[in-house]
Amino acid sequence: MMLFKKKKKQLSKGTSGNVNSKTRSNFYLSRQNTWLLWLCQCLNIAVVAMELSTWMLTIIALSLAWQALLLQQNSDRATTSRGKHPGTVQSNLANKRHSHGLSKQLTTNVSPVVLGIFALLGCVAIALTAKQVGILLSMVHLLCFSYALKGFELRTRRDFYQLLLLGLFILASALIFRQDLAFSLIIFSLLILNLTVLLQFFSSEKAFATNLKVVVVLLGQSALLAMVLFLVFPRLSPFWQVPFAKSAETGLSDTVKPGDIANLTRSTKLAFRADFGTQKVPDYAQLYWRAIVLENYDGRQWRRQNKVTTNNTAARSIIFDASNTEVLPLTYQVFVEASFQKYLFALAPAVVTGNTSGITAQTDYTIQSSTIISQAKSYRLTSYLTAPLALELSPQSRQINLSYPQGSNPRLEQLALQLQHNYVDVQARAQAVLTLINQQNYSYTLQPPLLINNSLDQFFFDSQAGFCVHYASAFTFLMRASGIPARLVTGYLGGEYNGVTAEVNSAGKIVNKGHLSIYQYDAHAWSEIWVAGKGWLRIDPTGAVDPQRVNIGWSNQLLQEQAELNNSFFSLYRMKNITWLNTLRLQFDALDYQWTRWVIGFTSQQQYDLLKHWFGKMVPWKLALIIAVTLVLSMLMLMLLLHWLNRPKVKKQTFAQWQIIYHKAIDRLAKQGIEKPLAMTVNDFAKKIRQQCPELAIVFTRLSASYNRLCYQTLSISEQEKQAVTMQQQYHHFIQVLKNSDKKHL
Amino acid sequence: MPQTPPVVDIVQASQAAITAILNKIETVVLGKPKECRLALACLLAQGHLLIEDLPGMGKTTLAHVLATTLGLTYQRTQFTNDLLPADIVGFSIFDQATNRFELHKGPIFNQVVLADEINRASPKTQSALLEAMAEQQVSIDGITHELPRPFFVIATQNPLFHAGTYPLPESQLDRFMMRLSLGFPDIKAEKQILLTSSQRTNQKTADNQAAVVSQDELIAMQDAVSQISVSNDVLEYIIALSHVSRRAYSSHTSQVNNSGETAAEISCKPLSPRASKALLQAAKAMAFIDNRDYILPDDVQAVFYVVCQHRLEMQANQQLDPSQQESTSVARQILNSVDVLNPLGY
Incomplete structure (x- = not known):
């Protein structure tokens, strides 16, 4: 390290001396900084790596690896040549030149022509795939590609700036795709690292840690301004809105076949959060978050029926028509994560109570966003948990919910006929199926065996092992076949209660009871059957095979299965079994919730409300x-x-009395147009006064002499006091003379 | 226990002697009262004096008259490029009669050593003076010999760009309290020089002049000078001056490091604490000559150029006229940048 610093110093001396190489040598990076820059490049790319296609990632990785190789070669060469001739001044000079061009040699090895051709080919490839991946992603591809290639031509200071700016741009664009707290923190720390590289370039003689500290302090200071702007700066669309990313859809889809949701349950990604405020969080078994109602069955998969959307008041009327006044309303706020779908989640039947713009209610009691949810979004709902759904069933709807492809699952159809025969009561018939599932040797597993043609027969009679969709599909099919209108509903079940956000205000009143976090692994599917006079009834066949799933949440056996499938060390299963880790996780979840709520969720509407x-x-x-x-x-x-x-x-120094007097005096003189130069001594100034205004000569010389004595001579205290009094008198005298002379001049 | 008289009394008592000394010097070195006072101040402050000027400007005359007026033993050594260290400090020689080594003391063992044209000798020989100047002692063959007190080295040198000159090592330059330049005399003074010189050749006035003060008096005056009181303000003024030089130096070097451009207003070497000490000591001597027992910033300003310029400048100034040199010098820039009334900028 020492050697390094020394070299740098010599280096800079060399540059200042040599006029010839001045334009060339203006730019150089220290070895440490070059490697740091390279690291920054890698990390910056890494944050958007999830969005890039594999071929692009490969190209970028290769470029970066090549750059690293060149860097390594250069530094090796520098060290070996230093080793060969340790002593002589000449070779040292040569070394300086050599290490000087450390970063530049990186470029000289790759000819611009090759680079140009390569860049052109890359651009063509991006353009060709643009249609497939969408405009935003292809732009991100282009950005990353140029960022990776720019590293090859680091010749001048301008190139360096460009590279850094591109890096910052990539960081910003990464935020289009993810905005949660952890990711934002990562982006922020990368921003610090990038800026430190920049600072390191300007003050290379300082240690990395010092520069890092400076950057952190600077960013901290600018954060204040950013906060103010965040609150008041207008969010004009489309200029200041994050562009929509057409990213991979996450969560539920509008076609479901058995085995679908099992894949989803391997994801520990957050789906949404719900905040019930001061109200009691309903029991776990009540938390059926409805998202999609699937009514069309073609023998293989369930499909969503295209519904006519109704407006909110209509939805309200549907519910209120049916519900009596005794039903308690439950009001809560839902914060959904970006899912790139339109589905929103609600405990049915629900009415949107807050701001209703952009949210439409469906006749099947689900709600939808009018646009694709590409950003975190929040809405307020009121649910009437015990209220019946749709007491009337239109003939058309009844027909849809009874239809099934004849002969698709003959054994189930046969069973259905048998049931229909044995049980006249609709609910009894349903209960019979549940009992059947409960009593026979069915198992609930995340790894269901594959079914040929998604045959429900095979599942129900042969494998007898499946996940929620298997049970719900089979159950719904049985119901339909036995003449009961039934449909499949997907959504989420339960949620993890996080009490970290619970607040109690100063009066001891509970302000907030914490929130629920619902993750992708909470995805679930269940059935609804229509019973005359009771409307659509929720029936969850999963409860028959694995009651714990329905009442408390995932059983340990399921968690273990998930851990095996995900093959990760920090699996949810392990997390939940280590208490402090789990507490930490919950803490972080709470933080992330607040982040989503106050930062990400601060939309233009909220800004407007706040200002209002x-x-x-x-x-x-x-x-x-x-x-x-x-x-x-x-x-x-x-x-x-x-x-x-x-x-x-500097610390404040109190001026002595005589200093104040003297300063007053020279201030007066300054008003007269006679300034005392800073460096002029008291005596010299007195001399100047004697020359310029003779009438002041005597008084001012005396005053100056007093000042000199008081300031510079060692006097006893009594002498000092005496002299100070004298000086005070001299000052008054001086002022008098000054005034008199003024009058004369006038 | 005998009470030492307060400094004020010594200062006042010495005034007559000082006036006498100054008068005497000024009769020999004509038309240069300021330089004469500075030279005397240097000796009173126990510092060594370097006089730099073109040949024939009266350097040697000044050195000579200083030595004789103060009544000190005096020897002049002409420095040439083949002069050896032993020629200055002396050497041991084997005496066959006594069968012992005997020390032959060199010219350094005088109270006033006039090193004429010091920069014509090689750096090695110049360095022979180092120990003597700093420690007031010399080592010959491993034996340390104390030098007489008071001990001054008065050196003269030609400007650096003259043929056959070696630059003085910085370490040695730093050991000279002051560097004086005499400069050309004005018309009146030159006329007088021309008039008197023809008479003087035979009379050897300067040589015959008797000492004005005794050695004891001189030592007493030197002691009095070091006892002159210094107020906090003056100390801060001196510190502020040296800090300006250090700041200028560090900002200068860091700027070179970064962009290769030199944008510093003042470019100079930093003043060492030894320089600050010399500045204080010289200012005390000036106050003493001025009949004061305390220092004013005026004293500091009066000696700042001669004490500090040779320690500050990056390369020798090639301006011939000393008055012009001073007004544009680094020392002047530094002086101008410090507020006298409020030196540390509170």
Whole structure:
């Protein structure tokens, strides 16, 4: 390290001396910084790696590896040549040159022509795949590609800037795809690292840690301004809105075949959160979050019936028509993560209570977003958990919910006929099926055996092992075949209660009871059958085979299975069994919840509401005024802060009495047009006064002499006091003379 | 226990002697009262003096008259490029009669050593003076010999760009408290020089002049100088001056490091604490000559150029006229950048 620093110093001396190489040698990076830059490149690419296609990732990885190789070669060469001739000045000089071009040689090895052809080919490839991956992703591809290639031509300072800027841009674009707290923190720390590389370039003589600290402090300071702007700066679409990413859909889909949801349950990704405020969180078994109702069955898979959407008031009327006044409403807030789908989640039957824009209610009591959810979103709902669903069933709807392809599952059809014969009561018939499932040797597993043609027969009679969709499908099929209108519903069941966010205000009143986090592995499927006079009844055949799943949540056996499938060390199973880790996880979940709620969820609407809350009714000119004033104020604050930070940092010294008097005197003289230069001594100034205004000569010389004695001579205290009094008199005398001379001049 | 008289009394008592000394010097070195005072201040502050000027400007005359006026033993050594260290400090020689080595003391064993044209000798020989100047002692064959007190080295040198000159090592330059330049005399003074010189050749006035003060008086005056009181403000002023030089130096070097451009307003070497000490000591001597028992910033300013310029400058100034040199010098820039009334900028 020492050697390194020394070399750098010599290096810079060499550059200043040599005029010839000045333009060339303006740019150089230390070895440490070159490697840091390379590391930054790798990490920056890594954050968007999930979005890039494999071929692009391969190209980028190869480029970066090549760059690393070149770097390694260069530094090797530098060290070997230093080793060969240790002593002589000449070779040392040569070394300097050599290490000087450390980063530049990286480029000279790859000819621009090759690079150009390579870049062109890459662009063509991106353009060809653009249709497939969408405009946003192909732009990200292009960005990453150029970022990787730019590393090859690091010749001038400008190239360095470009590379860094591209890196920052990539970091920003990574936030399009994910915005949760952990990821944002990663992006922020990468931003710090990138900026440190930049700072390291400018103050290379300082240690990395020092520069890092500077960057952190600077970012901390600018965070204040960012916060103000975050609150008041208008979110004008489309300029300041995150572009929609057409990313892989996560979560449920509108076609379901047996075995589908089992895959989803391997994901520990967050689906949504629900906040019940001060109300009691319903029992686990009540938390059936409905998302999609699937009514069309073609023998292989379940499909969603295209529904006519109704407006919210209509939905309200549907529910209120049916519900009596005794049903208790339950109001809660739901925060969904980006799913790139339209489905929203609700405990049926629900009415959207808050801001209803962009949310439509369906006649099957599900709700949908009018646009694809590409960003975290929140909405407020009121559910009437015990209220019946749809007491009336239209003939058309009845027909759909009874239809099944004849002969698709003959054994089940036969069983259904038998059931229909044995049990006249609809609910008894359903109960009989559940009993059957419960009593026979059925098992609930995440790894169901494969079914030929998704045959429900095979599942129900042969393998007898399956996941929720298997049971729900088979059950619904049996119901339909036995003449009961039935349909499949997918959504989520339960959720993890997190009490970390629970708040109790100063009065001891509970403000918040914590929130529920619902993860992808909570995905579930169940059935609904229509019973006259009771409407659609929820029946979950899973409860018959694995009651724990329905009442508490995942059983340990399931968790273990999941851990095996995911093959990861930090699986949920292990997490839940280690108490402190689990607490930590819950803590982080709570933090992430607040982040989603207050930062990500701060949309233009919320901004508007907040401003309205602060400043009353909003009119455009008022809004503009507020923004302008805030901007100006924050800039002023920043200026003042800067001013304050740049103030000379010395301790305050109290001036002695005579110093104050003398300063007053020279201030008076300055008003007369006679300035005392800083470096002029008291005696010299007195001399100048004698020459310039003779009438002041005597008084001012005396005053100066007193000042000199008081300031510079060692006097006893009594002498000092005496002299100070004398000086005071001299000062008054001086002022008098000054005034008199003024009058004369006038 | 005999009470030492307060400094004020010694200062006042010495005034007559000082006026006498100055008068005497000024009759020999014509038209240069300021330089004469500085030279005297240097000796009173127990510092060594370097006089730099073109040949024939009266350097040697000044050195000579200083030595004789103060009544000190004096020897002049002409430095040439083949001069050896032994020629200055002396050497041991084997005496066959006594069968012992006997020390032949060199010219350094005088109270005033006039090293004429010091920069014509090789650096090795110049360095022979180092120990003597700093420690007031010399080592010959491993035996250390104390030098007489008071001990001054007055050196003269030609400007660096003259043929056959070696630059003085920085370490040695630093050991000279002051570097003086005499400069050309004005018309009146030169006329007088021309008039008197023809008479003087035979009379050898300067040589015959009797000492004005005794050695004891001189030592007493030197002691009094070091006892002159220094107020906190003056100390801060001196510190501020040296800090300006150090800041300028560090910002200068860091700027070179970064972008290869030199944008520092003042470019200089930093002042060492030894330089600050010399500055304080010289200022005390100036106050003493001025009949004061305390230092004013005026004193510091009066000696700052001669004490510090040779320690500050990056390369020798090639300006011939000393008055012009001073007004544009680094030392002047530094002086101008410090507020006298509030040196540390509270």
